[in-house]
Amino acid sequence: MTVDESHETGPATPNPVTGPADIFETFAQIGYGPAHHDGAELVVELPVAPHVVNTRGGIQGGLLAAMVDIVAGQHAVEGRPAETGVVTSDMNIRFLRPISEGAARARSRVLHSGRRSVIVQVNIFGTRPEKLAVTATVDFAILTGPNGGRPGRTG
Incomplete structure (x- = not known):
């Protein structure tokens, strides 16, 4: 699945016994928008809503950290062969x-892409006002093998 193909028809109804069909359905249920390109950057948004804010009214920090990992991971795997996958090996995040x-808008760009690792910079801006709220760097290890090095996956 490419970034822009994620749930074009909307998320499927989750099975009450097994839960969401895939991770992208879980992201959609939380409220993360689909990723899209803006030049060389990959962009994902998460609107401020009652179910994603902390007791002080701001988007919960763990959801912003997940947002960093989501957009960085999607960007890191783009353009790689199907037998290649990535896993987060290090994340440095600063909450400003x-x-x-409004919404949190994550913008990522690849800083380094090599044979064994990918490094992605992610900045998250608030949309009202448009100010930098989070900055992060994520390092990924590249895995190769059947299904991108993911055990038990068939597709």
């Missing part, structure tokens, strides 16, 4: 200010 209105 809360995002309490």
Whole structure:
């Protein structure tokens, strides 16, 4: 699945016994928008909503950290052969200010792409006002093998 193909028809109804069909359905249920390109950057948004804010009214930090990993991981795997996958090996994140209105907009760019690793920079901006709220660098190890080095996956 390419980044822009994720749930073009909307997320499927989750099975009450097994839960969401895949990770992208889980992201959609939380409220993360589909990733799209803006030049060389990959962009994902998460609107401020009651189910994603902390007791102070800002988007919960763990959801922003997950957002960093989501957009960086999608960007790191783009253009790689099907038998190649990536796993997060290190994440450095700084929370600069809360995002309490509008949406969080993550913008990623690949800093390094080699044979064994990929490094992605992610900045998350609030949309009201448009100010830098989170900055992060994520390192990925590249795995090769059947199904991108993912055991038990068939597709």
